[in-house]
Amino acid sequence: MPAVQETIDQVRQIDVDQYKYGFETTIEMEKAPKGLSEEIIRFISAKKSEPEWMLEWRLEAYRRWLTLEEPTWARVDYPKIDFNDLYYYAAPKNQSGPKSIDEVDPEILKTYEKLGIPLREQEILAGVQTSKIAVDAVFDSVSVVTTFKEELKKAGVIFMSISEAIREYPELVKKYLGSVVPTTDNFYATLNSAVFTDGSFVFVPKGVRCPMELSTYFRINEKNTGQFERTLIIAEEGAYVSYLEGCTAPQRDENQLHAAVVELVAMDDAEIKYSTVQNWYPGDKEGKGGIYNFVTKRGDCRGKNSKISWTQVETGSAITWKYPSCILRGDGSRGEFYSIAVSNGHQQIDSGTKMIHLGKNTSSRIISKGIAAGVSQNTYRGQVSTHRKAENARNFTQCDSLLIGDRCGAHTVPYIEAKNSSAQFEHEATTSKISEDQLFYCLQRGIPEEAAIALIVNGFVKEVIQELPMEFAVEAQKLISISLEGSVG
Amino acid sequence: MNIQAGIKLTAAEAALVESYNEQVGELPGDGNTLVARDTLLSDLKTAGLPTRRVEAWHYTDLKSLLKTVPAFLRGASAQRVEPIVPGSTVLSVVNGKAHTRVLPEGITAKSYADALLDGSAADGLVARDADDVIGRINGSFVRDGLIVEVAEGAAFEAPIEIQSVQNCGQVNTRFPVRFGAGAKATVIERHLAIGEDAALVTSVTDMRLADDAEVTWIIFQSEGDADTHLAQFKAELGANAKLRLYVINGGGKLVRQEIHIAVAGEGSDLTLRGINLLGGESHTDVTFTVDHNVPHTTSTEVIRNVVFDRARGVFQGQIRVAQDAQKTDAKMSCNTLLLSDDAEFSAKPELEIFADDVQCGHGATVIDIDHTQLFYLMARGVPENKARAMLVNAFVAEIVEELDDETLVEALEGVISDWLEKYA
Numbered sequence: 020m021p022a023v024q025e026t027i028d029q030v031r032q033i034d035v036d037q038y039k040y041g042f043e044t045t046i047e048m049e050k051a052p053k054g055l056s057e058e059i060i061r062f063i064s065a066k067k068s069e070p071e072w073m074l075e076w077r078l079e080a081y082r083r084w085l086t087l088e089e090p091t092w093a094r095v096d097y098p099k100i101d102f103n104d105l106y107y108y109a110a111p112k113n114q115s116g117p118k119s120i121d122e123v124d125p126e127i128l129k130t131y132e133k134l135g136i137p138l139r140e141q142e143i144l145a146g147v148q149t150s151k152i153a154v155d156a157v158f159d160s161v162s163v164v165t166t167f168k169e170e171l172k173k174a175g176v177i178f179m180s181i182s183e184a185i186r187e188y189p190e191l192v193k194k195y196l197g198s199v200v201p202t203t204d205n206f207y208a209t210l211n212s213a214v215f216t217d218g219s220f221v222f223v224p225k226g227v228r229c230p231m232e233l234s235t236y237f238r239i240n241e242k243n244t245g246q247f248e249r250t251l252i253i254a255e256e257g258a259y260v261s262y263l264e265g266c267t268a269p270q271r272d273e274n275q276l277h278a279a280v281v282e283l284v285a286m287d288d289a290e291i292k293y294s295t296v297q298n299w300y301p302g303d304k305e306g307k308g309g310i311y312n313f314v315t316k317r318g319d320c321r322g323k324n325s326k327i328s329w330t331q332v333e334t335g336s337a338i339t340w341k342y343p344s345c346i347l348r349g350d351g352s353r354g355e356f357y358s359i360a361v362s363n364g365h366q367q368i369d370s371g372t373k374m375i376h377l378g379k380n381t382s383s384r385i386i387s388k389g390i391a392a393g394v395s396q397n398t399y400r401g402q403v404s405t406h407r408k409a410e411n412a413r414n415f416t417q418c419d420s421l422l423i424g425d426r427c428g429a430h431t432v433p434y435i436e437a438k439n440s441s442a443q444f445e446h447e448a449t450t451s452k453i454s455e456d457q458l459f460y461c462l463q464r465g466i467p468e469e470a471a472i473a474l475i476v477n478g479f480v481k482e483v484i485q486e487l488p489m490e491f492a493v494e495a496q497k498l499i500s501i502s503l504e505g506s507v508g
Numbered sequence: 509m510n511i512q513a514g515i516k517l518t519a520a521e522a523a524l525v526e527s528y529n530e531q532v533g534e535l536p537g538d539g540n541t542l543v544a545r546d547t548l549l550s551d552l553k554t555a556g557l558p559t560r561r562v563e564a565w566h567y568t569d570l571k572s573l574l575k576t577v578p579a580f581l582r583g584a585s586a587q588r589v590e591p592i593v594p595g596s597t598v599l600s601v602v603n604g605k606a607h608t609r610v611l612p613e614g615i616t617a618k619s620y621a622d623a624l625l626d627g628s629a630a631d632g633l634v635a636r637d638a639d640d641v642i643g644r645i646n647g648s649f650v651r652d653g654l655i656v657e658v659a660e661g662a663a664f665e666a667p668i669e670i671q672s673v674q675n676c677g678q679v680n681t682r683f684p685v686r687f688g689a690g691a692k693a694t695v696i697e698r699h700l701a702i703g704e705d706a707a708l709v710t711s712v713t714d715m716r717l718a719d720d721a722e723v724t725w726i727i728f729q730s731e732g733d734a735d736t737h738l739a740q741f742k743a744e745l746g747a748n749a750k751l752r753l754y755v756i757n758g759g760g761k762l763v764r765q766e767i768h769i770a771v772a773g774e775g776s777d778l779t780l781r782g783i784n785l786l787g788g789e790s791h792t793d794v795t796f797t798v799d800h801n802v803p804h805t806t807s808t809e810v811i812r813n814v815v816f817d818r819a820r821g822v823f824q825g826q827i828r829v830a831q832d833a834q835k836t837d838a839k840m841s842c843n844t845l846l847l848s849d850d851a852e853f854s855a856k857p858e859l860e861i862f863a864d865d866v867q868c869g870h871g872a873t874v875i876d877i878d879h880t881q882l883f884y885l886m887a888r889g890v891p892e893n894k895a896r897a898m899l900v901n902a903f904v905a906e907i908v909e910e911l912d913d914e915t916l917v918e919a920l921e922g923v924i925s926d927w928l929e930k931y932a
Contacts, residue, residue: 092563407849422864425831431859434566437874440846449869450861 038300038335041270044130044240048159051108053243057081060213063108063160067182067216070189080202080212087206093369094398094430095338097274097311105276107214109241110161123164131156134267136236138164152263153178155235159244160216167231174230176260177222181249184220191222195253199282199319199346207278207340208315211247215280218248223258223289232261232488237277239268239299239310245276252282254289256322261292261488266335268300271308274337275300278313287322287349292330294487295343296495299335304393306365309337316343320352320381328355329372330486332495337366342400344373347381347412354383357483359495362395362427371401371432376412376442387418388480391427398429403444404436412439416446421453421479521556523577525549527678528648531580536651537624544633549648557641564639567822567854568793573762574736578706581677586702591669592728593919596696599654601672604679606652614662614691620653620682632684632714642738642766646680646710653682653711660688660718667694667916672711675703683713687721689746694724694913699739701732701759711739717749719773724752724911728923731760733788740766747773754911755794756920758785758927763792771798771805781907782811785924786819786851787931793822800833809840812904815851816931826858827868834863840870845877845903847896847932897932901925 051062060081064074089100111124123138131138136154153167155178162180171178177188185192202212219235239246254260268275277299283291293316302309312335318327329343345354356372374383383403391397397420405412420429431448453475461471477484477496484492517525528549535545557574558565581603588600588607599617600607606619623629633650635643654670672681687693701707709731717723731737737760745751757763769778778798786792798807813821827838844853857870877899885895901924908920 420859420861422861422866425834425862425864427864428860428862430861431857431870433855433857433872435855435857435872435874436567436852437844437846437854438852440849440851440876442846442874443876444872444874446855446857446872447869448857448859448871449867450859451867452864 038270040134040267040298041300042133043269044126046124046126047112048109048241049112050106050241050244053106054103055105055107055214059107063214063216066108067185069185072193073185076197076202077213080209083203084206084209084213087209089206093340093400094396095340095367095369097338100276100311102210104243106241106244107247108216109159109244111158111163127158127163130238130240131236134236134238136265138166152232152234155180155219157217157235157237157248159239159241159246162217162219171230175224175227176229177220178233179220181218181220181251188222191253192220192251195251195282195284199284199317200280200315205315207313208280211249211278211280211315215247215249218250218279221252221260221262223254223260225255226257228258229260232263234263234265237264237266239275239277242271243273243275245278248279250279250281252291252293253284254286254291256287256289258289261294263294263296263488265296266299268310270300274309274311276311276313279315281314281316283318283327285318285320285322285325285327288324289322290326291318292328293318293343295331297331297333297335297339301335301364301366302337304364306337310335312336312339312341314341316341317346318344318354319346320349320354322352323349324351325349326353326355328357328486330357330483331359332483332487333358333360333368333370339368339370341370342372344375345383346375346377347383348377350378351380352378353381356385356387357486358387359390359480359483360387360397361390362397363393364395365393366395368396369398369400371399373402374404374414376405376409376414379408379410381409382413385414385416385418386482388483389418389420389429390423390476391420391429392423394426396428396430398432400432402434402436403446404434405439405442407438409439410441412442414444418448419479420450421476422450423452517553518557518571520574520577521553524645525553527577527580531649535649536621537627537630540627540630541624541633544630545648548633548635548644551635552641552644552648555638558639562639564795564824566856567824568764568791570641573791576706577708578677584675584677586673586675588671588673589700589702591671592696592698592923593667593669593915596667596669597664599656599668599670601652601654601670601681603674603677604651604681606654608654612664614659614664615668616657618655620655620684621651623655624650636768642710642740642764643712645738646682646712646740649678649680649710650682651680656683656685658687658691658693661690662688663692664694667696669696669698671698671700673700673702674707674709675701676705676707679707679709681711683711685713685715687715687717687723689718690720691718692722694726694916696726696728698728699737700730701735704732704734706734707732707736709735709737713741715741715743717743717745717751719746720748721746722750724754726754726756726920727765728756728758729760729763729765730758731763733759733761735760736762738764740768742768744770744772745776745778748775749773750777752779754781756783756785756923757792757794758923760792761790763790765794767794767796769798771800771807772802774802774804776805778807780807780809781910782809782823783904783907783924784811784813784821785904785927785931786813786821787816788819789817790819792819793824795824797826797828798838800827800829800836800838803832803834803836805833806837808838810907811842812907813842813844813853814847814900814904815844815853816847818848818850820852822854824856825870826860827870828860829863829866829868831862834865836863836866836868838866838868842872844874845900846874847877847900897928900932901928
């Protein structure tokens with residue numbers, strides 16, 4: 020398809036330098052001293068006025084972490100991280116916890132305004148913003164504000180930063196924290212357990228359908244800081260919640276670390292829908308800078324007929340190491356994973372999911388679409404397994420990769436493990452470039468090539484996009500076109 | 509025996525080292541051959557047998573699965589058996605000792621032991637990579653095998669059966685095989701046990717297909733219920749060469765069959781068909797890699813597995829497409845029938861693609877027998893067990909029927925039916 024040469028050239032030209040959230044906010048910050056030690060953990064815990072058990076929990080994780088080695092099995096390549104050369108805590112001065120919007124530093128408000136995140140409830144209600152979404156805004160290590168808290172409280176939904184929740188609902192946090200991703204889980208999850216600074220906490224009580232979309236917006240601003248967020252979402256019997264996270268960071272030459280842990284718990288008949296639009300700074304076109312995104316996300320379908328659905332649009336980060344998973348423990352539970360992973364420039368993505376079938380009559384569905392351009396490497400790595408007693412487990416997996424240019428790589432590594440004869444697993448994967456037949460068909464009908472490619476790529480990812488909450492589907496579509504600008508228009 | 513400080517060997521690892529020390533004086537070859545053997549054994553000792561942590565051995569933890577190593581038995585005596593296809597030209601290796609004989613024009617077979625003795629085989633005694641434990645064990649212990657050469661343009665009426673038969677002990681063989689340009693042949697590589705006692709069999713087949721050669725190669729493994737079978741099949745395809753490779757596993761307690769193919773000449777084509785008939789306590793692992801290194805090559809792989817009893821099956825397949833290998837067309841599928849609640853099957857079909865103008869895909873399914881099909885047959889008065897047997901048979905026999913040679917199809921169908929009668 021020689022005509023695409025033009026497209027490829029344009030992708031190269033524009034490349035990842037299109038990142039439009041790369042600005043920096045100048046604001047006075049308070050930081051913990053550089054490095055990692057028990058002292059630093061005590062410092063973080065004290066900053067957050069945490070109870071004693073929380074500190075112990077962190078220290079135990081830290082001691083465990085010291086004995087662990089960094090995993091090397093993923094298809095990503097990066098220089099060794101010096102974990103003692105990072106700041107583990109950085110917060111805007113005089114901003115120890117979320118307050119009312121009026122007390123938030125105007126510089127921070129401006130930052131979110133620039134990012135297009137609605138933080139002013141009045142404006143949203145007055146129709147300046149069209150959709151009504153509750154937002155928890157996390158700036159480096161702290162949550163600066165959480166909107167619509169009161170309104171949600173009336174419905175019985177708890178939505179606040181996790182630091183606040185540890186203080187206000189210690190029993191709930193204690194009961195669920197680490198119950199899905201234990202502190203011993205893996206290198207990065209253990210590190211996160213020791214030093215996590217903020218994140219969101221959501222509790223939807225029995226029978227409640229959360230009245231609005233919840234979302235958290237993560238922003239890394241400070242230099243040399245690692246962001247370690249921890250999110251915990253619990254949906255009690257029959258509850259429903261849809262949650263979205265977004266992420267951006269300034270454009271810098273140094274790499275920055277982001278190691279998050281997200282835990283979801285769904286009880287009987289509950290449903291959690293978790294969507295991510297990940298747009299961390301991906302580095303420049305020489306591959307300099309960018310975020311290292313090492314994330315552990317796991318959902319536990321603890322109750323009967325519960326459902327957890329992960330949707331992710333991954334366009335940012337220099338390196339992504341992320342496998343949102345579902346443990347299908349409850350009988351009749353269902354897990355879903357929809358992913359679009361776009362890599363360009365020197366980005367490296369190793370992402371996928373795990374569906375662990377433990378209960379009877381469980382089902383799961385995996386749709387993964389990888390698009391690789393530039394000199395990027397894009398890997399899908401996923402596992403589907405049934406326990407010996409998990410009768411009638413069903414899985415359908417489809418992972419497709421699209422390659423744009425001949426310097427990039429697309430890889431598929433599925434692990435399929437069946438231990439029960441009633442299991443029914445289907446897996447299919449394809450890798451191709453844009454079909455000449457499809458392109459010819461469009462061109463022949465007078466659609467210009469750029470538009471035709473855009474059409475085909477959009478068709479390619481449609482199955483995933485339509486799983487996103489409506490408000491974000493549009494944004495996600497825009498993001499994909501930015502990442503591939505020049506090739507999809 | 510010197511066990512280095514700090515390295516703790518498992519019983520099987522220690523037994524391998526001990527067995528080597530005991531046999532080394534009588535293994536054919538000295539000089540470079542011996543140096544190569546020593547190096548391989550020393551690497552084996554340092555690295556140990558692979559565990560799950562070694563990605564290539566993810567589902568076959570050899571360190572814990574290989575519990576004992578039978579001693580090399582000097583007096584072991586097996587007899588050659590009738591070939592699968594009547595009228596085949598038979599080349600036999602009995603308890604690891606090759607027997608050469610007069611062959612039809614266009615094909616020669618020499619003893620591999622002679623090549624070990626004169627040092628010409630020494631260069632081949634190397635491991636493929638850091639995880640190649642089969643190459644290490646086989647290279648250290650290999651005593652014999654056959655060097656087969658097929659002349660340019662040669663063609664044969666009847667299949668050639670290379671038969672490696674054993675009754676117990678250790679059998680370590682190698683088969684370097686060369687097909688000249690345009691040669692055409694059907695070869696059956698058969699590994700079988702007669703007798704109940706445990707054996708450790710390792711075998712390495714190293715094949716080259718010159719340009720335009722067309723070869724159908726059938727590996728049929730039917731070792732005994734107590735046997736360990738570690739085999740490696742490597743092939744490199746020249747321009748426009750065609751390799752049709754059938755791998756049928758129907759025996760063995762612990763089986764690892766590696767297949768590594770380099771589709772290295774433009775226009776070359778690989779067809780891989782695998783049938784794994786697993787029953788009893790068998791653990792059978794088929795690990796396959798294909799490298800598409802040049803433009804315009806094709807490969808298709810279809811693997812069918814039926815798993816009964818407490819058997820465990822593994823298929824790892826990896827299609828790699830190099831950056832220059834534009835216009836590659838590669839398709840892989842792996843279908844499994846799990847027929848017992850204690851049976852297990854794990855599949856890892858991988859794609860590793862560095863070129864953009866390609867069509868690559870893989871599919872994998874794990875299912876039980878289709879109940880509507882079963883119902884259909886039973887509604888017509890076929891008893892359930894018979895109906896099941898028919899469906900299982902059809903599931904695997906379908907693959908065999910793709911072969912054009914009718915006597916060959918018939919022979920292989922017979923092999924499958926015999927197996928199903930025994931286990932299903």
